Amino acid sequence: MDDSAHATPLKPYAILLAMLRRARKYWPSYLLISVIVMIFSLVPVGWAEAMRRLFDATYALDKDGVGIAALWFGGLFATEVSLSILQAYLMQRLSNLTTLDLQRDVLNRLFFMRMVRYARWHTGDKLQRLNGSAVSAQEGINQKIPELVQNMLTVIFLFIYLTVLSWQLMAGALAVAVLLPLLSNLFGKRIRSLQQQTNEANAISDSSLLDQLQGAEVVRSFGLRTDFNKRWRSEVDTARRRWLHTDLLSTASGMSVFMGFIFGQIYIFSMGAWLFSQDKLAIGAIAAFILSYERLVFPLAHLSNIWVAVQDCIAHAGRVLELVTDTDEEQASAPPEQPNSIRSSLVSDSDIYMDNVSFRYGEQIVLRGFTATFRQGGMTAIVGPSGGGKSTLLKLMLGLLEPESGDVYYGAIRLDDNNWSQWRERTAYLPQDAALLDATVMENIRLGQLNATEEQVIEAAKLANAHDFITALPQGYETRLGERGLRLSGGERQRLALARAYVRNPRILLLDEPTSALDASNERLMQDALQSMMDNRTVIVVAHRLSTVRHADCILYVDNGNVLEAGTHEQLIAQNGSYAALIQSGEWADSGSAASSADSETSGNNPPDIQNALPVNLIERSTAG
Incomplete structure (x- = not known):
């Protein structure tokens, strides 16, 4: 728009x-x-x-x-x-x-x-x-x-x-x-x-x-x-x-x-x-x-x-x-004021459902009638070529962007201006390049939960594998990071941002290629930290590395604003479609040959039932939610 x-x-x-x-x-x-x-x-x-x-x-x-x-x-x-x-x-x-x-x-x-x-x-x-x-x-x-x-x-x-x-x-x-x-x-x-x-x-x-x-x-x-x-x-x-x-x-x-x-x-x-x-x-x-x-x-x-x-x-x-x-468009799209009973109804864990969502940047169409269900308590990975609309999906889920058409649901509740703030209270978002303030380490982590105690901040840093490098700083947790946190390396900034997400204790975790700019050592530390954080949470991750998506409950292959394939890693490899071609190209290898890794996983798997990951109808979702 x-x-x-x-x-x-x-x-x-x-x-x-x-x-x-x-x-x-x-x-x-x-x-x-x-x-x-x-x-x-x-x-x-x-x-x-x-x-x-x-x-x-x-x-x-x-x-x-x-x-x-x-x-x-x-x-x-x-x-x-x-x-x-x-x-x-x-x-x-x-x-x-x-x-x-x-x-x-x-x-x-x-x-x-x-x-x-x-x-x-x-x-x-x-x-x-x-x-x-x-x-x-x-x-x-x-x-x-x-x-x-x-x-x-x-x-x-x-x-x-x-x-x-x-x-x-x-x-x-x-x-x-x-x-x-x-x-x-x-x-x-x-x-x-x-x-x-x-x-x-x-x-x-x-x-x-x-x-x-x-x-x-x-x-x-x-x-x-x-x-x-x-x-x-x-x-x-x-x-x-x-x-x-x-x-x-x-x-x-x-x-x-x-x-x-x-x-x-x-x-x-x-x-x-x-x-x-x-x-x-x-x-x-x-x-x-x-x-x-x-x-x-x-x-x-x-x-x-x-x-x-x-x-x-x-x-x-x-x-x-x-x-x-x-603007005239914002006034026209503003939802009517809802009673408190409706605005406060986001009380239980539910699936996230995107219903026929379309979006464009100016004249560039990014999503075309995108529809998918993200299961509660599971990990859904979104993969595909650059420019396919993957990062845009996360921003639409957070309400940072307004869809041209379609809606985002949490259970049976449509997310809009009446409940975005409540929705964001249960989410944590980790972008590719997380913003850090020119403040102390403690203050930067506390942005995730302003009333967090010092013990909670330190525990979050430990879970994010950030405690060791923080204590090595001149003033430890009281060290000022400089503008945009430039005194830290890229991996350190990402782990600090992950600690910020940890201290928030979110029910839903949205990750936008969190390891894309990291070397092998920092990526391994991030993967270990992410793995512990993903337990018992709904996780939606945009990824470009096999190590991130291999164990996802569902992988959505997105291109040209639509889901082309859906299933587990093994199912999509067996399907031998766009996802398998992406893996076999070698660009997604963790180490060694990606193609051989992919070939070893293609045998003995049947093509997936794509409907398990694609939309459920609203009646079923309302009953479940």
Whole structure:
């Protein structure tokens, strides 16, 4: 499935509403900020009135009037300082809380996202959205939007006040001050588009740098440092050029504000002087205009600049919401909410049944109506050529991938979003290259069971044949493993991952070629550890070595997304089909000649009844489960 084909980009207003809905649990703080914004919007009117009273009282030599004006100035100063401190605290607190909430939601969504969709974004891109775009998006909600509202209210209140003082001065000054900033607003859409392109270019350069850092061994060993650095510099230059273009347009928009202010000031002095000479305007009104004009023009003109900043934040928010918003296809495929009685019904051991499951990566079909039963308490091995869909089967069983059609059952219960978490609690998954964290050995093993005791962790390590090499490490179980566990060999990493699975004490064990990258010595240790772990558990293993599958209760030969053969090792050798050809090719030999080993096992066996391993019907399964 290709989610990108079904993703519907959100419009700017939809992004803004979605961000506001996410912040509604902090409504008391937002309400207090709104009150502060309202008061702050009236403060410039207060300063203008204080200035008018001061100049009129001074011109009239009114000492009492001067005293009253001084009280106005003192009260306004105290109010503005105290509200500024309170507003800054509330905004910063909200930014911290809401940004953390958004980042946590993004991270949780990434953990539960379908793997096909998860793979659409490079790790560097996801990190940039999580650490960069999430911060910028919440800055827009908590700082830019209140600033936008405050400026709008300031403009409205001052406009009313100054119009009452002198509509002649107000009309001309406002016309001059508004014209140029309005023209600059034409850049808004272009700036938003450039900002989006800049964000994407930054994500690409970050991803390229992350590739170099994570693939340092390959880059060095193949002499790719110069080529990689050249490509990275080119990507950084692209991001820099887009940022400069964006900054240039933003600067041009800001300069128009300054020019409007200068021409407006000239008009106020000229027109005000004429009106005063005609006894049509008091000296205090002119002083109020001069003081207030800056607080009128710049908020008015900055509305366009702030709106550009809000557009930037919306662009960042869109990148973040793309990760946390379900696609149309995910919403359509989401199962209905089930009662607790159904969600908690995975209580007993049962067979696993895949019913007519199909899956594709984009246009590449991987599984075509795959149907098979995996018996409870038995070991089922899945073999076949590369690209046949074997590893995909395990990810479908875990719910990491969503089938295009068909279902996965545990007994009579269909596995879906209502019970995947319970299902995973009874499973352990060991991939080809298990992920290890930059943490201690103890912490890495405990990932399988977070509340495991130290004794349980050590016992799991012993069962996984990992205890000896762990105790030989500098700090033993408290040794940090470095990024991705690179301080360990491949075999040691796999045995540590097996210990993690052990400590989980799973009922179902899913193994994806656990010994594929190991040498003979490490493979033997892994095989011994796996053998002890497989007892009394349902085991499904994707394998490419005869030593892994020889003793399986059932072997499924999978090619082109279907089961072509099924049976035990002896039965499939006797059948002399695709599995026997694979064994006889020599690629699967443990040691010596694989062909002779296979020939020695072909005599005296009858062809298997393939229905013993292929589907049972739902009625029989429901009765048994």
